[in-house]
Amino acid sequence: MSAQQKSPPKVILVGNPNVGKSVVFNALTGAYTTVSNYPGTSVEVSRGYCHISEQRYEILDTPGMYSMMPITEEERVARRILLTEDPHAVVHVIDARNIDRMLPMTLQLIEAGLPVILVVNILDEAKRLGMQIDLDLLQKNLGIPVIGAVMKRKTGLDELRQAISDYAMVPYHPFAYAHDLEQDILQINQLIHGEYRLSRRATSILLMQKDHDIQELVAEKEAGNGYEHLSEVIREISFRRRADLHLQISLERRKICKQMLKDVVSQTINETESFSEKLSRWMMNPFTGAPILIFVVYVGLYLFVGKFGAGTLVDFLEGNLFETYINPPVVHYAEKYLTASWLFELVAGEYGLWTLGIRYAVALVLPIVGTFFLVFSLLEDTGYFPRLAMLVDRLFKRIGLSGRAVIPIVLGFGCDTMATLVTRTLETKRERIIATMLLALAIPCSAQLGVILGLLSAEPSALAVWTVFLMLIFLLIGFLAAQVLPGENPVFYMEIPPLRFPQLRNVVVKTLTRMQSYFVEILPLFLVASVVLWAGKMTGTLETVIDAFSPVVAAIGLPVEVTTAFVFGFFRRDFGAAGLYDLQSSGILNATQLTVAAVTLTLFVPCVAQFLVMIKERGIKVALTIFVFVTTLAFSSGWFLNKFLLATGWLA
Amino acid sequence: MLERLSEEAEEILESLWVMTVEGDNVGCLLTSLKVETNSAELLELVQRAFVEVRGDRVYLRKEGRPEAQMTVRRHRLAERLTMDILGIAGAEGNDQACQFEHLLRQGVDTKLCTLLNHPTTCPHGNPIPPGECCIEARKQGEPGIVALTELKSGEIGEIAYLAASDDKKMQKLMSMGVLPGSQVTLMQKFPSYIFKVGNSQFAVDDMLAREIHIRR
CATH class of the missing domain: 2.30.30.90 (Ferrous iron transport protein A (FeoA))
Structure with a gap:
């Protein structure tokens, strides 16, 4: 068997968030990248390939982790990779500026017996801070390959490739902790018999720290081999050390790091505040931060996504390209060759695969979602979101969320389905449920937003009512949910990374990746939806459903024609809004009805895709409860708003 | 020496302090204090000339201010104790604090305050009126935790x-x-x-x- 057919050796990238891990990943894998995640907001793992002197390596990029003992879901995913894969090398990427607080994880990786290569990245900015780092001495102290790098300029890439290629596992020499701690580790160590991916020493320490996953693993492997006795010993030790075990271990590690870094780092204090530090301060100060937020929303969302994406681009693609050049020949050929009327309907009819499926996806949704993701990736790479998170944390606490939830909520304005997936990164179940519900209820996705903005822009007061009403519902329901759902409010803590100038390539890759996953997941659903609607129309089921539904619609003061829009709304949020658009153009709806319809539709059930993800992420029970709740609330709000607007005569 | 105030009387002083000294009320309505005009605890305070009742409002008198201030101080110190040290959060923490505060007398408050390193605000962010120990500590310029x-x-x-x-x-x-x-x-x-x-x-x-x- 040739070496090519064997699965290639694996190289795992690990490290804190915001140290440039994905830049290292892209630099290593280059054109071979098969990115399979939503970078930065994801809990999934990217895989790619890289060739170094004839040998093919598989590169795995893991979510950010702070230590070997996972606390968040991202960390758990990252650690699981280390527990299950058999790596040729583990590349630990750290930020040179914070070498002293990132090195403890390097120690843990070495202690775990993993083949570690340390990449000290972002050296250029460390130099700017006046830091000098003697990497040769550090390499000697640690006993593993250490590479200095500025990966965004590919400095250090060749050295890293060489180090991966040359890597030969050196027998690791553990760093000694304080005497009493060592004794406890030894005691557990001697009671473990099985073979583990991590060294016994690391396994023992994690057991002592009551790491849940490791406990399970050990319970399984040591079953019938004195596990009872082992867990007894562990219980005894962790009880004895209950007051300060984690602290002692952390302090011991820092002590070792200090020794490792002795004479390695020297820093001359640089007191001048750079522009990015000033900007960062302005973003975080509520008085300057709020105007900056409004500016970002205005330029990013309103001008770029709304005006440019949903306006200019859609007009061009839909009005120009499709109407003039693509549709006529398609319809022409369809008429010519698809003589059976049902077949013609299926392909090019009102709800046909082409008309509703492809054209919608490409001409309407693609430009809007694409521009949104571009803005989102740009903001993500500058480091704006953590600053936004700290600004809104107090407000979000009122609705049972922490500032951390700002990322899924903002992403929801792009695609609620994707955002629901990202709620996984929230820490408590309670938070995840509240975020999922608010996404399903009050956050319109970009496709829907685009159409609704277009729909209401002719009536500024209607737009104002819509905006205010949705914000009220968002806050009110969030507030009530926080009161009703059991559990404590989440605690907020977040590292604020330095502001960075986004790298064009990274932003483009992220945007394309998000768009790709959007299309892989969404386009099939578009097609399924068109087939279902076509079948409904052909068999008359659609009529029946619409008839059954129309009394509800009539009850909130809307003409029966709107029912179609609501039924469609379930298949795609924007279908519904687009349906309203047609009705408005034909002049059936007055301003009040338009507003009521737009509000109800925005609140109304999420699209099929989002509902499926809700089931997958939160379970069928929670998903169904949210579904029923949201539907009921949407129509009762519509009813209320209708009465309210009629009574006050605001939009008459 | 006068007898100690009853717990109920202390609660009244505390509310008066919060509403009139820290808040912007001129006196407090009897109804918002939830006391009757002739209730024992109110009479207790009136006798010592700590408060004055006019119509349906109660006013904190100059003579009552030091006592009210110390009551508030004890309450907020108790909150620090229950929430920071004992780690009891939420409504439970408040309840416990309400019980603790009445035990913080005869120098116990000073000891607690020193233990907590002379905190200046309660967990809700309201100021803790400084006691003598705080002023003393500040004079000595203790670094403190x-x-x-x-x-x-x-x-x-x-x-x-x-x-x-x-x-x-x-x-x-x-x-x-x-x-x-x-x-x-x-x-x-x-x-x-x-x-x-x-x-x-x-x-x-x-x-x-x-x-x-x-x-x-």
Whole structure:
């Protein structure tokens, strides 16, 4: 068997968030990248390939982790990779500026017996801070390959490739902790018999720290081999050390790091505040931060996504390209060759695969979602979101969320389905449920937003009512949910990374990746939806459903024609809004009805895709409860708003 | 020496202080204090000339101010004790604090205040009126250990210890490098606390900030 057919050796990238891990990943894998995640907001793992002197390596990029003992879901995913894969090398990427607080994880990786290569990245900015780092001495102290790098300029890439290629596992020499701690580790160590991916020493320490996953693993492997006795010993030790075990271990590690870094780092204090530090301060100060937020929303969302994406681009693609050049020949050929009327309907009819499926996806949704993701990736790479998170944390606490939830909520304005997936990164179940519900209820996705903005822009007061009403519902329901759902409010803590100038390539890759996953997941659903609607129309089921539904619609003061829009709304949020658009153009709806319809539709059930993800992420029970709740609330709000607007005569 | 005030009377003084001295009310309605004109606890206060009742309003008199101030002080110290040290949060913490405060007499409050390092605000952010021990400590310029929330923006200190009310959160802080012995600079207090350790910045909410204790 040739070496090519064997699965290639694996190289795992690990490290804190915001140290440039994905830049290292892209630099290593280059054109071979098969990115399979939503970078930065994801809990999934990217895989790619890289060739170094004839040998093919598989590169795995893991979510950010702070230590070997996972606390968040991202960390758990990252650690699981280390527990299950058999790596040729583990590349630990750290930020040179914070070498002293990132090195403890390097120690843990070495202690775990993993083949570690340390990449000290972002050296250029460390130099700017006046830091000098003697990497040769550090390499000697640690006993593993250490590479200095500025990966965004590919400095250090060749050295890293060489180090991966040359890597030969050196027998690791553990760093000694304080005497009493060592004794406890030894005691557990001697009671473990099985073979583990991590060294016994690391396994023992994690057991002592009551790491849940490791406990399970050990319970399984040591079953019938004195596990009872082992867990007894562990219980005894962790009880004895209950007051300060984690602290002692952390302090011991820092002590070792200090020794490792002795004479390695020297820093001359640089007191001048750079522009990015000033900007960062302005973003975080509520008085300057709020105007900056409004500016970002205005330029990013309103001008770029709304005006440019949903306006200019859609007009061009839909009005120009499709109407003039693509549709006529398609319809022409369809008429010519698809003589059976049902077949013609299926392909090019009102709800046909082409008309509703492809054209919608490409001409309407693609430009809007694409521009949104571009803005989102740009903001993500500058480091704006953590600053936004700290600004809104107090407000979000009122609705049972922490500032951390700002990322899924903002992403929801792009695609609620994707955002629901990202709620996984929230820490408590309670938070995840509240975020999922608010996404399903009050956050319109970009496709829907685009159409609704277009729909209401002719009536500024209607737009104002819509905006205010949705914000009220968002806050009110969030507030009530926080009161009703059991559990404590989440605690907020977040590292604020330095502001960075986004790298064009990274932003483009992220945007394309998000768009790709959007299309892989969404386009099939578009097609399924068109087939279902076509079948409904052909068999008359659609009529029946619409008839059954129309009394509800009539009850909130809307003409029966709107029912179609609501039924469609379930298949795609924007279908519904687009349906309203047609009705408005034909002049059936007055301003009040338009507003009521737009509000109800925005609140109304999420699209099929989002509902499926809700089931997958939160379970069928929670998903169904949210579904029923949201539907009921949407129509009762519509009813209320209708009465309210009629009574006050605001939009008459 | 006069007998000690009853717990109910202390509660009235406390409410009066909060509403009139800290708030902007002129006297308090009897109804908002939930007492009757001729109730024992009110008479107790009237006898000592701590308060005055005119119509359906109660006024805190000059003579009653020191006592009211110390009652509020004891209450807020008790809150610090239950919430920071005993780690009892929410409504339960409030209840416990209400019971504790009445035990903090005859120098116990001074001892507690010294133990807590003369805190200046209660967990809800209201000021704790300084006692003699606080003034004394300030005169001696003791560095003291305070919660991160007590620092001013721009102030530098060293992390003394992390109060462990939630193990996971503490581990998270520790793994991020927020460890005793590290130097911190508090950069901002509102809407969240932002501090700098080494070359990194962190944002935490007030719940967590209260658990990070700083030696100034």
